[in-house]
Amino acid sequence: MAGKRLTRAFFARSVHEVAPELIGATLLFDGVGGTIVEVEAYDEDDPASHSFRGMRPTTASMFGPPGHAYVYRSYGVHWCLNLVCAPEGRAEAALVRALAPTHALEAMRARRGLERERSLCSGPGKLCQALGITRAHDGLPLDEPPFELLARESGPPLAVGTRIGITRAVEQPWRYGLAGSPFLSRRF
DNA sequence: CAGTGGATGCTCT
DNA sequence: GAGCATCCACTGT
Numbered sequence: 353m354a355g356k357r358l359t360r361a362f363f364a365r366s367v368h369e370v371a372p373e374l375i376g377a378t379l380l381f382d383g384v385g386g387t388i389v390e391v392e393a394y395d396e397d398d399p400a401s402h403s404f405r406g407m408r409p410t411t412a413s414m415f416g417p418p419g420h421a422y423v424y425r426s427y428g429v430h431w432c433l434n435l436v437c438a439p440e441g442r443a444e445a446a447l448v449r450a451l452a453p454t455h456a457l458e459a460m461r462a463r464r465g466l467e468r469e470r471s472l473c474s475g476p477g478k479l480c481q482a483l484g485i486t487r488a489h490d491g492l493p494l495d496e497p498p499f500e501l502l503a504r505e506s507g508p509p510l511a512v513g514t515r516i517g518i519t520r521a522v523e524q525p526w527r528y529g530l531a532g533s534p535f536l537s538r539r540f
Numbered sequence: 541c542a543g544t545g546g547a548t549g550c551t552c553t
Numbered sequence: 554g555a556g557c558a559t560c561c562a563c564t565g566t
Contacts, residue, residue, distance in 0.1 A: 401558085426559050
């Protein structure tokens with residue numbers, strides 16, 4: 353099911369190449385997690401991206417080396433996880449929006465409350481809560497504990513659509529998902 | 541189910 | 554003071 357560890361070299365490319373390849377990969381944090389079924393791509397020429405207006409203290413890790421985490425607070429309430437993927441000198445990242453839970457579901461349920469399996473990680477804020485990811489983990493490398501990222505074995509059926517919850521650049525088809533998965537934040 | 545609105549804490553104007 | 558890469562409870566079918 354899970355392949356070899358994703359290295360920094362994997363992420364040192366355009367997010368538009370990397371993001372679709374993340375669908376089907378396995379994301380674990382302290383051994384808790386599952387299969388990535390939904391991501392969105394953001395680059396620095398994109399008005400919807402946190403890197404569009406230049407580096408800020410809270411967005412610094414998006415401008416850092418690829419293969420690291422960028423964690424931000426959303427709507428003052430939730431944490432959201434990005435995987436920084438940039439070629440030389442760029443600030444790009446893939447927002448992880450949903451997982452199909454496969455590892456340590458009890459830990460997720462304990463953090464999320466008594467939730468249906470479908471709802472444990474079906475959104476960017478939900479999955480950070482389920483995995484226990486916060487700002488404290490911003491900037492951590494993805495190829496070392498507590499993170500573990502494993503490549504997918506084969507190319508799964510891909511769904512492509514427009515991104516969710518933004519007000520600028522709404523027409524860009526930069527949302528990728530595992531077609532037909534019941535664990536998406538929304539259907540395509 | 542689909543649609544609506546409140547919570548909540550920053551940053552930026 | 555507005556706006557936000559969200560979620561949940563609540564309403565009405």
